[in-house]
Amino acid sequence: MFDNIRSDFRAHGRDWGAQGFWVMIVYRFGQWRYKVRPQLLRRLCSLTYKILFKLVQIITGIELPCEAIVGRNFVIDHFGGIIVSGYARFGDNCRIRNGVVVGLRRIEEPSAPVIGNNVDIGAGAKLLGPIRIGDNSVIGANAVVLVDVPENSIAIGVPAIIKPRRSSSLDLHDH
Incomplete structure (x- = not known):
């Protein structure tokens, strides 16, 4: 738990005031409590x-x-x-911003997005249902993503349109 919290602290710019870091401390504690024995102590940790x-x-x-x-x-x-739904899964090096929802598409279908590594999710984006977001993808601000997003893609719009990401060298030459 403490290794994860130290890593979370670094990821949040070593800022004790970062509210995202506070959330991660509680999240890591919540996961850690499942390993606590005896059961009575685990129940106390669960209440906490x-x-x-x-x-x-x-x-x-x-x-x-x-x-x-x-x-x-x-x-x-x-x-x-x-x-974020309890059914959601995120890979390493992911970033989310304000107004993001990662959750169920339908209440009777308890499955949420599986998000790969190095995914950047813009403010206000909604990712809903049993979809997969590939590694190195970007979800644009306010996008509503209801379908799979392949690796190295960008999803923009409502509903989201999926496009391949251009490399940074191409972006410089296209302007």
Whole structure:
């Protein structure tokens, strides 16, 4: 747990005031508590987690349940209006911003997006349902993504249109 928290601290720019970092501390504690023995102590840790989860949710406007799977260097860039389903999975080096929802498309279908490594999710984006977001992809601000996004792609618009990402050298020559 403490190695993950140190890594989260570095990922959030070593800023103790970063509300995304506060959320990650509670998230890591929530996952760690499952390993606590004996059962009575684990129940006490679970109660503590539930109180901390609700407190950080109220203060930051971020809901990241410990049932979600989050990789290393997960960064919550801005606070407020962020909701992540407990069914969601994130790879390493992902970044999300304010107003992002990663969740269920239909309540009767309990499955949420699986997000690869190095994925950058813009402010206000909505990723819904049993979709996969490939490695090195970018989800544009306010995009609504309801379909799979291949590796090295960008998803923009409502509903999202998927396009291959251009390399940075191409971006410089196209202007």
